[in-house]
Amino acid sequence: MRESNELTVTGMKCGGCENTVKGKLQSVDGITAVSVSFKTNTVSVEFDSAIVNLDTIKSVITEAGFSVE
Numbered sequence: 039m040r041e042s043n044e045l046t047v048t049g050m051k052c053g054g055c056e057n058t059v060k061g062k063l064q065s066v067d068g069i070t071a072v073s074v075s076f077k078t079n080t081v082s083v084e085f086d087s088a089i090v091n092l093d094t095i096k097s098v099i100t101e102a103g104f105s106v107e
Contacts (some may be wrong), residue, residue: 039087039088040083040084040085040086040087041084041087041092042082042089043082043085043095044081044082045058045080045081045096045102045106046080046106046107047059047079047105047106047107048079048104048105048107049103049104050076050104050106057087057098058102059072059074059102060072060098062102063065063095063098064092066088066098067089067090068085068089069084069085069090069095070084070085072084078102083095084101
C-alpha cells in the first residue's frame with residue numbers, strides 16, 4: 039500500500055545535510071520518493087508500507103545524525 043508522510047526533522051543546517059538524508063532514504067527498499075528541506079526542517083516521503091514502515095524511516099534519519107519530531 040502506497041503511503042506518504044511529512045516529518046519534522048531537526049539538526050539539518052545546509053544542503054549537504056539535505057543530501058545526506060535524501061541519499062540514506064533513497065537507498066531503502068520500498069521508498070519511492072523523497073523531498074528534503076533544511077530551511078523548513080521537513081522530509082516528505084512516499085513509500086510502500088508493505089515493504090517499509092514509518093518507524094524504519096525514522097530510524098534511518100536518526101542513524102544519519104538528525105532528530106525526528
